[in-house]
Every structure is written in C-alpha cells, then in structure tokens.
Amino acid sequence: MDRFSEFASTLDRVRATAGKNEKVRILSEYLRELDADDAERAARFATGRASLKGSADETQIGYSTITDVIEEMTGLSSREMSRVYVKHGDLGKVVEEVLSRKRETTLFQEDLSLRDVAEAFEAMSQAKGTGSQLIKKGRLKSLLLRASETEAKYLIKILTKEMRIGLVDGLVEEAVARAYGLDRGAVREAHLLIGDIGMLARQARSGDLGLVRLELMRPTNFMLADPMERPDEIASYFGKEVYAEYKYDGVRAQLHKRGGEVRVYSRRLEEITASFPELVEGARRIDHDLLLDGEIVPFRDGRPLSFQLLQRRLRRIENFGDAQSASPVVFFCFDILLLDGEELYRKPLQERRAALARVIVEGGTFRQAETKSVSEADQIQRLFRRSRSLGYEGLVLKDPASPYTPGRRGKFWIKLKEELDTLDVVIVGAELGHGKRAGIISDYTFAIRDGPDLKVIGKAYSGLTDKEIEEMMARIKSLTTEDDGYYRKVKPQLVIEVAFDSIQKSERHDSGFALRFPRIKRIRDDKDAGQIDTIEKVREIYSSQKVTSEP
Ligand code: AMP
Numbered sequence: 001m002d003r004f005s006e007f008a009s010t011l012d013r014v015r016a017t018a019g020k021n022e023k024v025r026i027l028s029e030y031l032r033e034l035d036a037d038d039a040e041r042a043a044r045f046a047t048g049r050a051s052l053k054g055s056a057d058e059t060q061i062g063y064s065t066i067t068d069v070i071e072e073m074t075g076l077s078s079r080e081m082s083r084v085y086v087k088h089g090d091l092g093k094v095v096e097e098v099l100s101r102k103r104e105t106t107l108f109q110e111d112l113s114l115r116d117v118a119e120a121f122e123a124m125s126q127a128k129g130t131g132s133q134l135i136k137k138g139r140l141k142s143l144l145l146r147a148s149e150t151e152a153k154y155l156i157k158i159l160t161k162e163m164r165i166g167l168v169d170g171l172v173e174e175a176v177a178r179a180y181g182l183d184r185g186a187v188r189e190a191h192l193l194i195g196d197i198g199m200l201a202r203q204a205r206s207g208d209l210g211l212v213r214l215e216l217m218r219p220t221n222f223m224l225a226d227p228m229e230r231p232d233e234i235a236s237y238f239g240k241e242v243y244a245e246y247k248y249d250g251v252r253a254q255l256h257k258r259g260g261e262v263r264v265y266s267r268r269l270e271e272i273t274a275s276f277p278e279l280v281e282g283a284r285r286i287d288h289d290l291l292l293d294g295e296i297v298p299f300r301d302g303r304p305l306s307f308q309l310l311q312r313r314l315r316r317i318e319n320f321g322d323a324q325s326a327s328p329v330v331f332f333c334f335d336i337l338l339l340d341g342e343e344l345y346r347k348p349l350q351e352r353r354a355a356l357a358r359v360i361v362e363g364g365t366f367r368q369a370e371t372k373s374v375s376e377a378d379q380i381q382r383l384f385r386r387s388r389s390l391g392y393e394g395l396v397l398k399d400p401a402s403p404y405t406p407g408r409r410g411k412f413w414i415k416l417k418e419e420l421d422t423l424d425v426v427i428v429g430a431e432l433g434h435g436k437r438a439g440i441i442s443d444y445t446f447a448i449r450d451g452p453d454l455k456v457i458g459k460a461y462s463g464l465t466d467k468e469i470e471e472m473m474a475r476i477k478s479l480t481t482e483d484d485g486y487y488r489k490v491k492p493q494l495v496i497e498v499a500f501d502s503i504q505k506s507e508r509h510d511s512g513f514a515l516r517f518p519r520i521k522r523i524r525d526d527k528d529a530g531q532i533d534t535i536e537k538v539r540e541i542y543s544s545q546k547v548t549s550e551p
Contacts (some may be wrong), residue, residue, distance in 0.1 A: 002038045004112040006030070008150045011046065015165035022228045023167055027175035031201065034114075039179075039205040044198030045154070046172050048163035050121040053196040054219040054269045059124040061136050061159050062415055062478070063491070066091060074101040081530040086482060091160050095144075096153035104145060112146050117155065164322050166452055172197055180204045190427075192407035194222050195269050214338060214345060214406075216291060219265035221356075221407030223293070223335070225396050225415040231380035234414050241375040243349070243400055244383050246392040247415060248369065249307045250297035250334050251314065251526050255279065255331065258289045264296075265428070266314075268528050275313045277324075279331055282365035290359060293335035293404075294369065298327040304391045307522060314525050333360055334369035334396075337404055345404035349412075384416055393417060421541050422521055426529045427494040428454060430476045431487045433461060439487075441473045444495065444520075448511060450535040455511035457538065460498055463520030472523070495524040495532055503542045514536050 002123045008031040014023045027046065031039055044052070050059045067081055076084075076098060084094045120139050127135040140159075144152050155164050175188040176197075182204055190212040191200045199218075203209050214220055228234050253272070254265045262280040264273045273280060276296065298305040309327035336356045337345040344352050353371065360368050374380050374397070384395050394417040402412035413482045425446035433442035447454040466470065474492070479491040506514035 002034055002042075002114050004117050004151050004154075005046065005112055005148060007042055007114060007280055008148070008154045011154055011163075011165055011167075012150060012397075014167055018166075020166075020171060024171055024178060026118050026174045027167070027172065031175060031179035032354035034205070036202045036205040038114045039176075039200035040198040041118045043176060043201035044118070044196070045114075045158050046163070046167060047169050047197050048161045049197070050158050051125055052198060054265055054271060055125070058270075059121055059136070059159055061124060061140065063091060063160065063481075065133060065137060066095075066140065066156060066159065068139050069144065070095060070098060073103065073141065073144060074098050075103060076101070087162040089481070090152040090157075090164060092157035092162065094162075095156045096149045098150045099144065099147070099152045099290040102145065110146065112143070112151060116146075117143065119525040121158075134272060159372065164452075168452055169197060173200070176201050176204050180207075182209060182471040186210075192405075195219050195221055195461045214291070214343060216256045216289060216338060217261070217263055219254055219256075219269040219271075220291075220337070221269070222252055222254065222267055223404050223406060223413065224409040225413035226409045226411050227421065228414050228416060231384065231416065232377040234380055234416060235375065235377040237414065238375075238397065238399065241373050243353070243371045243398045244374045244380060244396065245334055245369045245371050245396050246387045246390070247394040247396050247417070248295040249304060249391075250295045250329070250332075251310055253294060253296045253331070255283060255292040255294070256290075257283045257286065257292075260284055267526050268531070272314060276329060278329065278365050282331070282377075284522065286359060286361075286366065288340050288359050289338070290336060290340070292331070292333045292356075293337060293539075294333040296329050296331055299330040300328055311523060311525055329365065332369045333364050333366060336403060345406075347403065348401045349398055349404075350400040353400075365433055380416070422497050422499045423448060423457070423515070423533045423537070423541075424495055424497050424524055424527055424531065425457065426492045426532050427476070427490055427496060428456065428492050429489050435468070437461070437469070437547075440469060441476050442469050444472075444476075444496070446534050447492065448535055448538055449529075450511065454492055454529075455535060456509040457513055458498070458500075458509065460496075460515075460518040460520050463498075464523075468523065484489045492529045495527040495529065497524050499523040503538060505542075511535060511538065513542065514550065 010026060013026050017023050017026065031042060034042055071078060071081060084097055088094050117145065120143050124136045124139050143155055147155060173187060173191050174184060177184045178473065186209060189205060190203065190209050193214055194200060194212055203212055252267045256263045262273065262283045263271055264276055264279060266272045298309045305327060313324065313327060333356055336352050339355055344355055356368055360366050372383060374383060387395055394415060397414045399412045425448055427444045428447045429445035430441045431443045433440050443459060444455055445459050447456045475494060476490055479493055480488045481491055482489040499521045500515035501517045504514050504516055505512060508514055
C-alpha cells in the first residue's frame with residue numbers, strides 16, 4: 001500500500017519543474033512503482049479528481065465547508081483566513097501554511113495511504129441528505145489530522161479540483177504511457193474511449209490496455225463536430241453525398257441501457273439521469289440493451305422550446321416538478337454505439353443509422369434526428385434555412401462512411417451555424433451593474449484558456465433575462481473568492497456562450513484580444529471550465545475575419 005506522502009512529494013517536485021518533459025518523467029517514475037489499485041488512485045488524484053468520472057457521486061465539498069474545518073482545527077478567525085487566502089489565492093496552499101497550527105493530533109500517527117484517502121473521499125460522496133455536511137466535515141477533519149502540511153495541501157487541491165501544478169490531463173496520460181512503456185497513440189485512444197484517467201492507469205498498469213472496451217454504464221467521450229462557415233465550403237470539402245441533420249439546441253447526452261437499468265450522462269461525463277425521469281421510463285420500453293448518443297431537447301407540440309428551460313432541470317432546483325412540466329423533453333438520437341452486445345461504433349455511420357432506425361420507435365420521448373442526403377451547396381443552404389425556420393440551430397453534416405470517434409473532431413462531422421462564431425468562456429470576475437442594474441451583480445468578466453492558464457478576453461452584461469441574472473447573482477456570490485466591494489473575483493466554474501461582432505487586438509485584457517459587442521447567448525451548465533474555448537480558436541477567428549477593424 002503506497003503512502004500518500006509519496007504522492008504529495010512527487011507532485012511537489014512536478015510543480016517545481018518547469019519543463020513538461022521533466023514533469024512527465026517524474027510522474028511516470030512514480031507511477032511505475034505502484035500496483036494497479038494505487039496507479040488508478042494516483043493518476044486520478046493527479047488530475048484533481050477525487051472520484052471516477054461518470055459516477056453520480058461527487059464529494060461535493062465546497063470552499064466554505066473546508067474553511068470551516070480549518071478554522072475549527074487551527075483556531076484561526078475567518079478574517080485571518082482571508083488574509084492568508086489573499087496571499088495565495090489557492091485554498092490548498094492556505095491549508096499548507098496554516099495547518100502547522102492544528103490544535104489536536106491523533107494518538108496514532110499512522111501514515112495516510114492512497115487507499116485511506118480514496119476511502120475517505122468515497123465516504124464523503126456517499127453522504128447524502130440531512131447530516132451529510134457533518135459527515136463530510138468529520139471525514140475531512142480526520143484526514144487532515146493525520147496529514148502533514150504537504151499532504152494536506154494536496155488533499156485540498158483534489159477536493160477543490162484545483163491542482164494548478166502545470167499538469168494537464170494530457171501530461172498525466174503521457175506519464176501513464178511512459179511509466180508502462182506503452183505507445184502514446186494507443187494510450188490516447190484508450191483514454192478517449194474509457195474517459196476516466198484512473199481506469200486508464202489501472203488498465204495500463206495491468207497490461208490490459210488492449211482489452212479496453214466500450215462498456216454499458218460507463219460513459220465514453222463524445223464525438224465532436226468541426227465548424228465551417230459556408231455551404232459551398234462544406235459541399236466541396238466532402239465532395240460526395242453526405243447526411244445533413246438538424247442541429248438541435250439542447251443538451252448533448254449519452255444514454256446507456258442494460259435491462260431495466262438506464263443511465264444518462266452529460267457531455268462532462270457526469271450522470272444526469274435523475275434530471276430526466278421520463279427518459280428512463282421511455283428507454284425501458286425499448287426492447288434492447290444499447291448506448292445512444294443524442295441531444296435532449298425541450299420540446300412541445302412538435303416544436304423545440306427555449307434551451308434555457310433545460311437549465312432548471314439540469315440543476316434540479318426548487319420545484320423540480322414544475323420545471324419538468326414546463327419543459328417536457330425529447331431525446332433526439334443521432335447515433336448508436338452499442339447494441340445488444342455488438343460494438344457498432346467502429347462501423348460506418350450508414351450502418352449505425354440503419355440500426356438506430358430498427359430500435360427507435362418514433363413518436364414517444366425518443367426520436368431519430370432527421371437525416372437527409374445532400375451533396376450540393378444550394379441543397380445545404382435550403383435545409384439550413386428550413387432548420388432555422390423550425391427553431392433549430394443549423395445543420396450538422398456527416399460522412400456516412402465514418403466511424404464514431406470518441407472525443408475527436410475528426411472532420412467527419414461538420415457544423416454550420418448562423419453567426420460567424422461564438423466562444424464558450426468562463427466567468428472569472430463580476431461587478432455591480434449600472435443604471436437599471438445598479439446594485440445588482442450583472443457585469444461579468446470572462447476568460448478563455450491559454451494552455452494551463454485563463455486569460456481575460458472581455459466583459460459582458462447583456463443577453464440574460466432578469467430572472468437569469470438573479471440566479472447568476474446567487475451562484476456568483478457562492479463562488480466569490482475575493483470581494484473589494486465593487487469587483488469580485490470568482491472561482492472559474494460558470495461557463496457562458498458569448499456571441500460578438502468581431503475580435504480585435506487589445507491591450508486591455510491579458511489575452512491580448514477583446515470582443516466587439518459581446519452578448520451572452522446562454523449559460524452553458526453542460527460545460528465545465530476545462531471545455532471552454534482556447535486562445536488558438538480566438539486567433540483563428542481573428543485571422544479569418546474578412547474585414548478587421550484594426551486602426
Ligand atoms: P457546438 O456545441 O456548437 O460545438 O456544436 C456541437 C453540438 O451540436 C454537439 O455537441 C451536439 O450537442 C449538438 N448537436 C445538435 N444536433 C446534432 C446532430 N444532429 N448531430 C451531432 N451533434 C448535434
């Protein structure tokens with residue numbers, strides 16, 4: 001059983017090293033010595049995750065709970081804690097600094113093992129309902145009592161999902177490959193398929209990488225679409241007859257069904273089954289075991305409703321029953337990856353669609369995404385207009401001969417949307433609005449991703465309804481890490497989609513760019529900060545602009 005202190009000191013060394021190659025080397029040498037159980041735990045923890053991706057259970061322990069426990073253990077006041085927090089801006093580091101003041105210690109200073117930590121995290125996730133906060137606090141406290149300062153830092157970094165040691169998932173994946181002498185491409189492939197880095201490390205360590213399979217009840221990464229701007233560009237890119245499907249505007253989801261058991265996963269590979277009871281019921285009526293890919297769309301009387309209606313259901317906020325009847329949903333299926341034990345995902349889309357047609361009985365909560373064959377630009381243009389007039393977002397064009405490639409934009413799927421483009425960004429700060437919105441937090445500063453860093457690219461205050469602003473205000477308050485009364489820094493978690501007229505170069509923000517007339521298109525609760533757009537995409541859009549408004 002391996003000690004957690006070893007893990008913590010390895011990560012400290014990784015953090016202290018600037019070079020990526022060196023980081024990978026240090027981590028891989030550490031992983032090489034672990035057995036399969038510990039390799040699973042260590043790889044998962046190193047990416048700042050406490051539990052298996054796709055499990056409905058998350059430790060769900062927030063900043064304030066952690067701070068409470070620390071204050072209790074050290075006798076520090078909240079004022080003193082905030083002073084230390086301002087210095088580091090990282091709760092893990094705060095804990096490392098203040099923990100030497102802990103007033104109690106346990107009698108038996110038994111070393112923490114990776115397994116102890118995993119078990120404690122598991123117990124925290126299992127705690128539900130009334131009294132659960134108390135259980136979580138108790139568990140955290142007993143972990144911290146046994147931990148050194150460095151160990152405590154990493155415990156907190158994992159729980160807050162803020163590793164910040166320059167070790168992105170890709171590097172952990174590389175370390176796994178190097179640790180066990182495996183081909184990087186094969187490891188990447190397996191990772192995309194099984195989704196969870198811990199499972200990947202386990203399989204790699206056991207020499208079972210070749211046995212990695214797509215399995216029911218374990219989410220896989222979603223296949224993605226590349227954007228193109230014009231129908232003629234798309235027609236000449238494919239140069240043959242392809243499928244054109246409406247681009248449904250809802251929540252991407254994967255539905256797994258085995259016997260009477262049904263699970264629905266979001267694009268972040270989180271389980272969202274409980275938000276959609278009618279899908280569970282509907283799926284049970286399908287007489288097959290299967291894995292479907294599709295879009296959950298709020299839908300009534302043959303027409304899509306506003307995407308925003310889904311947000312309430314996803315977050316399962318108060319009055320869930322109301323939210324459910326206000327936004328009945330349909331699952332528009334556009335792909336099938338497994339059917340009754342048969343692997344379909346490597347087969348051509350044409351065959352997968354034929355299988356889908358056999359198992360989906362039209363009319364209920366499950367429908368097939370409409371497909372038409374097109375080859376000419378004007379056909380694409382016409383369908384695109386039709387899609388917009390029916391209330392859909394555009395088109396997705398797909399190569400009928402293509403396999404399903406989890407987690408990839410393989411240019412087998414091309415999306416055509418209305419505006420030039422939009423960016424998915426994360427909110428990093430907020431301030432009080434002006435005029436009609438004076439006194440209300442309604443002005444959001446947002447960032448895109450630049451490697452491991454977040455870089456600010458703009459501010460927006462328009463686009464949300466008053467009700468949404470109210471909800472955002474509450475969420476922003478709970479994510480605030482620093483507040484000077486006017487501007488507050490916000491933990492980067494809230495993802496929004498912004499539309500804009502153009503991108504300009506600008507000294508105003510640290511990304512070096514600014515958006516012209518940004519407006520919030522919608523709140524993207526289906527995405528997390530890891531999935532926002534990057535500086536590369538910004539540069540691409542910037543240079544694709546036909547007329548830039550540069551001075
Ligand atoms: P975007 O979110 O703009 O990057 O567009 C890609 C998304 O479009 C996918 O992740 C799906 O959620 C959604 N989508 C809607 N309809 C389809 C469809 N027929 N095929 C594939 N993706 C679709």
